[in-house]
Amino acid sequence: MLNRSDYWQCAYVVPKGSFDNKKTAGIAAFREELAQLLQMEPDRAEELETWEQVKLLSVQVNRLETWWRSGLLCIGDAAHAMSPVGGVGVNLAVQDAVAAANLLADPLRRSVLADRHLQAVQRRRMWPTRATQRLQILIQDRVLLSALRKRSNVRAPLALRLISSIPVLRDIPGRIVGIGLRPEHANTVVVRSEATSPTRWERHLHTE
Known part of the structure; x- marks a missing residue:
């Protein structure tokens, strides 16, 4: 639940x-379900009047087999759709961008960019993308779907209970x-002109 000042944005997960x-x-039955879950006055669910106020986000977890073509490189959501689990989609997109900058800046500067440089970005980022998606699917199948199928309280898997109880694992x-x-x-x-003396800030960056 997110407080947007003049309204609440609520996520309601369904299989x-x-x-x-x-x-x-019907919308009345949906309001009744919400009223049982809301951590606020039950009559607030009455503000939901039509299905137009409900937006469906269909979760996908997939990725391109090849992220590049000559003159083109896909990163972030363009290369791999992430589940909302963990909220890591934007993190991977930024990491893709940093990896691309590190690997492509020099070839671009020297005007020697080739397909092998684009391939190198995919090779570097494919493993963390694939591994993260597998973790998301594991959490989705073992925790979220289990919770959705049961009406009673769901006990967290042993692995999650261990992680939450042991400080070293908690990190x-x-x-x-x-x-x-x-x-x-x-x-x-x-990058600076040879005729221009570096500032202290530039010298610091160059040293780093």
């Missing part, structure tokens, strides 16, 4: 393909979400 059944049951999910399975660091390059 894939079941939204039409919700619509068939692992944050690290995966925050910096990814293969962290990317921008390689700083300073």
